[in-house]
Amino acid sequence: MIFGGMQRSSTIDFPGALACVLFTRGCDLDCFYCHNRELIAGDGDQLAEAAVFSFLEKRRGLLDGVVVSGGEPTLQPDLEEFLRRVRPLGYRVKLDTNGRRPALVERLWKEGLLDYVAVDVKALPADYPAICGADCFSDVRLTIDTLCSLGAAFEARTTLYPGLDAGALGELLASFPPLPRWRLNYFHMPGAFRPVDETRLRLPALTPQSVGEALPKLLAAQPNLLHGA
Numbered sequence: 266m267i268f269g270g271m272q273r274s275s276t277i278d279f280p281g282a283l284a285c286v287l288f289t290r291g292c293d294l295d296c297f298y299c300h301n302r303e304l305i306a307g308d309g310d311q312l313a314e315a316a317v318f319s320f321l322e323k324r325r326g327l328l329d330g331v332v333v334s335g336g337e338p339t340l341q342p343d344l345e346e347f348l349r350r351v352r353p354l355g356y357r358v359k360l361d362t363n364g365r366r367p368a369l370v371e372r373l374w375k376e377g378l379l380d381y382v383a384v385d386v387k388a389l390p391a392d393y394p395a396i397c398g399a400d401c402f403s404d405v406r407l408t409i410d411t412l413c414s415l416g417a418a419f420e421a422r423t424t425l426y427p428g429l430d431a432g433a434l435g436e437l438l439a440s441f442p443p444l445p446r447w448r449l450n451y452f453h454m455p456g457a458f459r460p461v462d463e464t465r466l467r468l469p470a471l472t473p474q475s476v477g478e479a480l481p482k483l484l485a486a487q488p489n490l491l492h493g494a
């Protein structure tokens with residue numbers, strides 16, 4: 266596994282668990298609002314896997330869970346092997362994914378290597394190429410449909426990127442059946458971005474107030490919507 270860093274503890278990244286967050290290097294998308302831009306390329310400073318396991322050994326019984334995030338963890342060829350080594354340590358495992366590899370997520374879930382999955386649903390299908398650089402909504406959709414059919418514990422999550430209005434958000438939420446959980450993340454300006462994106466990064470973004478005004482319609486589409494600031 267190629268790790269770019271680790272957050273040693275978090276109370277907000279894994280529902281119901283005190284967890285560390287491991288950030289893998291490399292991503293096959295390029296979202297214009299990405300907050301982990303330094304992780305998109307696969308190269309750069311690495312955190313050795315041995316150091317990760319040393320940390321996990323020491324924190325047994327103190328942390329409940331491990332979040333494998335990125336970058337995009339499903340790009341790591343030894344992800345499954347890594348999870349098989351984490352399991353015996355007694356941690357619950359959450360996978361954060363952009364949803365492009367439904368077959369891998371299905372296999373990991375069926376093999377009992379995951380306890381929770383967060384899948385990014387970034388935009389309406391036609392907007393995917395402009396927002397994240399790839400026309401991959403159908404893969405994301407299949408990942409969600411697969412998790413639903415498996416009865417898996419999971420959430421969809423959407424960053425309220427600048428330029429996304431309440432109408433388009435409502436349309437996106439309504440294009441799926443009610444999901445176990447759908448989390449809205451409010452936009453914050455990333456520390457690093459491509460200069461070409463600066464204009465659209467400064468477009469208006471939905472706020473807790475504007476989401477609140479649209480809430481009846483949003484909740485009608487997704488009753489399990491998490492929309493706190």
Ligand code: SF4
Pocket residue numbers: 292293294295296298299300301302304305335336337363397
């Ligand atoms: S999928 Fe995540 S890590 Fe990859 S570019 Fe988008 S926001 Fe960044």
